[in-house]
Amino acid sequence: MSKRKQHSPEFKAKVALEALKGEQTVSELASRFGVHPTMIHTWKRALLEGASGVFERVGRKAPEIDEEQVKELHAKIGELAVRPYLDHGILELNNNAAERGMRAIALGRKNYLFVGSEAGGKAAAIAYTLIETAKLNAIDPHAWLADTLARIPDYKITKVNDLLPWKWRG
Numbered sequence: 507m508s509k510r511k512q513h514s515p516e517f518k519a520k521v522a523l524e525a526l527k528g529e530q531t532v533s534e535l536a537s538r539f540g541v542h543p544t545m546i547h548t549w550k551r552a553l554l555e556g557a558s559g560v561f562e563r564v565g566r567k568a569p570e571i572d573e574e575q576v577k578e579l580h581a582k583i584g585e586l587a588v589r590p591y592l593d594h595g596i597l598e599l600n601n602n603a604a605e606r607g608m609r610a611i612a613l614g615r616k617n618y619l620f621v622g623s624e625a626g627g628k629a630a631a632i633a634y635t636l637i638e639t640a641k642l643n644a645i646d647p648h649a650w651l652a653d654t655l656a657r658i659p660d661y662k663i664t665k666v667n668d669l670l671p672w673k674w675r676g
Contacts, residue, residue, distance in 0.1 A: 522553040643671040650674055
């Protein structure tokens with residue numbers, strides 16, 4: 507005599523849901539999953555009867571909260587958040603510098619939508635690169651670009667590197 511096969515709740519739910527979909531007949535599902543059609547009907551009925559329990563809150567017990575433990579955890583979180591600023595005085599308490607640094611990127615991202623063409627996008631990328639490179643080298647981008655563009659027509663091609671922002675002396 508063979509022993510009855512025990513199916514997991516996940517398997518039963520999967521089969522019952524397939525039966526509820528109605529895309530295959532019960533006999534097709536029985537042969538597909540290797541179970542008797544009566545079992546599929548039973549599992550389907552159990553799923554439908556127990557479905558409302560998913561939305562009920564009666565059986566659920568609210569977790570117990572230990573107020574003392576909550577206060578202790580909040581104190582530890584606060585200490586962990588403040589500790590780096592206390593250990594390293596060079597750290598800023600806010601991220602305004604990072605926000606200001608990202609502002610140009612965010613504005614540029616909006617402006618990139620209106621470049622008009624691929625060539626316009628390349629020209630804008632070159633202009634943004636030149637301006638940001640000048641800023642990174644602590645040079646006024648307007649003064650540098652004005653001077654460089656005025657010098658280029660008469661400048662020797664072999665000495666163009668002297669006009670780069672890190673070598674420029676206005």
